[in-house]
Amino acid sequence: MSVSGNGSGAAIEYRNVFKAFDVPVLSGVTLSVQPGEMFALFGPSGTGKSVLLKTTIALVTPDRGDVTVGGESVYFGGRDALDRIRRMVGFVFQYAALFDSLTVFENVEIGIPEASLNQMRANEVAHRVSESLELVNLDPSQVLRKLPSELSGGMKKRVGIARAIAGRPEILLWDEPTTGLDPVNTAAIERLITQLSDELRVTSLLVTHDIEGGLEMCDRVAMLEGGRLRFCGLPEDFRASKDPVVNAFTDRKAAIAALDTLEIS
Amino acid sequence: MSRQSSSVFAPSGFVGRFFVAVERWSSSVAEHAGQLGQLAWNIGVACVRLRVARRDIVRQLNIIGIQSIMIVLIAAALIGVVTSQQGGYQMQSQIPLYVMGSVVVESVVLEMGPVLTAIVIVGRVGARITAELGTMKVSEQVDALVSVGRDPVEVLAAPRVLAMIVSMPLLVAMANLTGITTGMLSAQLTLGLGQETFFYGARLFWHSYDLLYSLMKALVFGAAIPLIAVHMGLRTRGGAEGVGRSTTHAVVFMTLTILVIDAMFPPLFLN
Numbered sequence: 001m002s003v004s005g006n007g008s009g010a011a012i013e014y015r016n017v018f019k020a021f022d023v024p025v026l027s028g029v030t031l032s033v034q035p036g037e038m039f040a041l042f043g044p045s046g047t048g049k050s051v052l053l054k055t056t057i058a059l060v061t062p063d064r065g066d067v068t069v070g071g072e073s074v075y076f077g078g079r080d081a082l083d084r085i086r087r088m089v090g091f092v093f094q095y096a097a098l099f100d101s102l103t104v105f106e107n108v109e110i111g112i113p114e115a116s117l118n119q120m121r122a123n124e125v126a127h128r129v130s131e132s133l134e135l136v137n138l139d140p141s142q143v144l145r146k147l148p149s150e151l152s153g154g155m156k157k158r159v160g161i162a163r164a165i166a167g168r169p170e171i172l173l174w175d176e177p178t179t180g181l182d183p184v185n186t187a188a189i190e191r192l193i194t195q196l197s198d199e200l201r202v203t204s205l206l207v208t209h210d211i212e213g214g215l216e217m218c219d220r221v222a223m224l225e226g227g228r229l230r231f232c233g234l235p236e237d238f239r240a241s242k243d244p245v246v247n248a249f250t251d252r253k254a255a256i257a258a259l260d261t262l263e264i265s
Numbered sequence: 266m267s268r269q270s271s272s273v274f275a276p277s278g279f280v281g282r283f284f285v286a287v288e289r290w291s292s293s294v295a296e297h298a299g300q301l302g303q304l305a306w307n308i309g310v311a312c313v314r315l316r317v318a319r320r321d322i323v324r325q326l327n328i329i330g331i332q333s334i335m336i337v338l339i340a341a342a343l344i345g346v347v348t349s350q351q352g353g354y355q356m357q358s359q360i361p362l363y364v365m366g367s368v369v370v371e372s373v374v375l376e377m378g379p380v381l382t383a384i385v386i387v388g389r390v391g392a393r394i395t396a397e398l399g400t401m402k403v404s405e406q407v408d409a410l411v412s413v414g415r416d417p418v419e420v421l422a423a424p425r426v427l428a429m430i431v432s433m434p435l436l437v438a439m440a441n442l443t444g445i446t447t448g449m450l451s452a453q454l455t456l457g458l459g460q461e462t463f464f465y466g467a468r469l470f471w472h473s474y475d476l477l478y479s480l481m482k483a484l485v486f487g488a489a490i491p492l493i494a495v496h497m498g499l500r501t502r503g504g505a506e507g508v509g510r511s512t513t514h515a516v517v518f519m520t521l522t523i524l525v526i527d528a529m530f531p532p533l534f535l536n
Contacts, residue, residue: 057411086414091408097405097408097409098406098409100401113414163409164412
């Protein structure tokens with residue numbers, strides 16, 4: 001079974017990415033995400049999924065390897081290329097990562113690239129912020145002046161998503177967007193991910209522990225285990241996989257069995 | 266038995282551990298120095314390229330400068346009283362009382378005003394900056410800033426450093442004035458030293474350069490405190506414990522730096 005997600009003309013391409021923090025986290029990951037694709041990345045906790053996602057816009061620098069976004073190298077393309085890449089990519093953080101001291105308006109406004117912001121009039125900025133909030137099903141009149149501390153967990157996630165899409169990116173990176181949410185909010189956010197990917201026609205790379213949600217939403221999925229790519233393919237192939245580690249993620253009984261037989265903690 | 270024998274060989278183990286500790290300490294100091302230098306350079310570049318938003322500087326001027334005035338004035342008032350009281354006790358009929366004017370003014374302007382104001386600012390502002398930026402770091406807010414194409418140095422570091430560089434000399438000037446005033450009043454109430462006599466003594470040993478020296482100290486402290494605070498905040502790792510650790514280290518680091526700079530000032534600028 002080939003676990004290489006390599007491909008040309010990719011929206012995002014990870015080439016032999018290595019990263020260690022005291023212990024190795026990523027050990028030569030090669031993977032590509034095609035334009036317009038919704039791609040889910042699964043794997044046990046601490047296996048490097050979020051680290052891999054963060055290497056896409058140089059929030060974490062790999063020890064070896066390279067990442068290309070839209071054909072441009074993140075690490076060898078220079079400062080201008082990195083700025084262009086960051087303008088192309090919206091990042092949704094696990095716990096929203098809203099700026100505590102800024103209002104919802106200011107939090108979303110900061111997602112608009114500086115170059116665009118300088119060319120926009122105040123009413124255009126306000127319109128873009130309101131539009132972004134409406135896209136994530138929030139009523140701007142209710143939340144614009146609020147501080148993050150006045151919002152519920154689900155609303156914070158939505159504001160975080162609004163910030164990520166405010167710059168109208170071509171690629172969205174989702175770092176466990178449903179973590180810590182109740183099932184209703186989880187379903188709502190998942191519906192939102194699909195809706196946004198369709199409406200904004202973006203490429204989405206989703207890191208999640210919600211296997212069922214990921215398998216339903218995404219065109220392709222991959223699984224990281226021990227810092228290496230364990231699986232890369234279609235959701236139906238993931239479901240049908242005979243690999244015990246992959247099975248442990250789709251079947252609860254297999255997961256319990258895997259606790260005894262495999263080194264999964 | 267085994268414990269006894271290990272203690273017999275302890276000196277070589279101790280020497281080894283000592284050198285390992287020195288090596289770790291030196292590399293840590295070099296790492297901090299390098300990162301601080303890089304941070305200072307990046308802040309300088311951001312300022313020269315006018316990449317620092319005026320709105321952010323004004324916000325920090327309010328937090329760092331205006332909101333610190335009360336605590337700085339209270340500390341300065343007490344410094345003036347203590348200097349005056351202690352000076353009076355030590356002089357007791359051996360030295361002419363008018364010398365008190367000089368003791369209070371020179372002590373406050375040259376030493377107490379800038380140093381104790383800096384210590385107060387370390388506790389009130391420096392710790393706040395480290396804890397705030399440390400929390401932003403561990404809660405991925407700094408990453409979020411980078412992800413939207415903003416430079417944390419331009420948005421977070423430079424406004425704080427600039428605001429402190431502007432605020433510190435003003436705060437020290439206010440502290441000097443308050444300390445001298447309360448010192449004079451205290452001398453009047455407890456020693457019966459009149460205002461004219463106090464100022465006569467003060468003028469005898471006064472040099473205009475002393476004020477410049479005081480404000481130069483303030484300026485250097487004003488640059489050192491936020492630089493260290495920002496540096497420690499942005500290198501925070503871990504959760505709440507990491508923020509606590511960074512803040513404690515930052516306060517120790519800032520306090521020691523102020524005392525070292527203070528010790529370097531007289532040989533460099535007074536002789």
